[in-house]
Amino acid sequence: METTSSLQLSRSLPEEQGISSAAISSFIDAVEAQSLGLHSFMLLRHGYVISEGWWSPYKPDLPHMLFSLSKSFTSTAIGFAVTEKLITLDDSVISFFPEDSPEEITSNLSKMSIKHLLIMGTGQVVDTMDPLKQSADGNWVKAFFTVPVEKEPGTHFLYNTGATYMLSAIIQKVTGQTLLEYLEPRLFTPLGIRSATWESCPRGINTGGYGLNITTEDIAKFGQLFLQKGIWNNQRLLPEEWIDEATSKHISNGEGDHDWAHGYGFQFWRCQHGAYRADGAFGQLCIVLPGQDAVIAITSASPSTEGILNAVWEHLLPNMKDAPLPEDQSSSAALVDQLKNLSINPPQLQQSSILEDQINDMTYTLENNQFSLATFSISFNNEDAEVTLISKLGESNVIRLGRGQWLESFALILEPSMNRIMSSFTWLAEDQLQLSLLFVEMPFYITLEIKILENMLLLKSKINVNMGPLExxxxxxxI
Structure with missing residues (x-):
């Protein structure tokens, strides 16, 4: 196995590393045919990137929201802290936070250790994130301790994002640094991961269980570090024993032969075929296949992570051969062409409408709505349009939209920070306008349909994927 150098991963041809270009093409065809919503894909074999693609306007240099894939990075910070003897896995959670512990400490709470946080075996029977986010004083640590520990820690698996937040809080408590600051010299700098960002709670502790934003290649490097058992650029970053322990099954997480029932490690999921993965909502994936010496990094807005994993097992896994394959120029050229032409195209229906002049520069006052928007206005030019949204607090966001093509804007539409948005508009009918907003550092795609009536508008909005409603x-x- 080639150990990879620090700043950029090396590139090679698929056949040179024992997998056919045709097999990779069939994987791309499968995820497209099933509308699995991929934004990027990177396949590594023997330490080389052998295939990579971005569905335009997603791009290699843009970070992507990782959701729970962040958890595996938090667990890795714990690995560094254990190695540096700052903590042990048996340390009790409450021992770090005497000032935030409840007056009455139950027997189960006193038994809860760092290891129980890592394996999602805290003994709590509900995810603690809602109480954390609803805490009036913004003290998420204190809120975590208010959720009863009904079962003995270590005996019951429950996916609990608040548990990962507590790991982040412990790192900050023992190091005086945020999780991000702590990982910077230990993980991010050695791997050449630049400009990582991580959301924080109201008290400035990184959220841990979600909130990390990095690029697809950064995800792939992380997987490659684990595949290389903690060695990077001929230097050991993490002990091999930690890598093995973090990615082994520590607790049962269901029954059946699917990828959510093969056991859970230290914030890593075990998979079929001896593989393991870091996994975030809507198909953010870092899949490590030790038996095949391969890593797959994917970002997406997928309705089915299981669909993506099944496509990997069906099209890529069986075609990873031990020896290089003969050159196949036609399949190679076809794959290159296929990857180059991946795209999410803006709708192009009716180019214009006679009503453009009627609503041009008109300001519409919006009735009470869940987005706290006060007014909406749109102005049209030859090839683009500009929408201005003003909130009830008087904050203004301006979004530029291409006529049947993407145009880039920066606006704060979705929390927590300024969004990079590719937007377009088209007419569905003479009196019906459609706006498309693609958030290219997130999985989200918002569609706004506007029915134009006399002196008023009816605005319908929907989103492609969401933790809550889609419409x-x-x-x-x-007016």
């Missing part, structure tokens, strides 16, 4: 209440705007 929102209609908004009414009046």
């Amino acid at each position: 929102f209440d209609d908004m009414i705007g009046r």
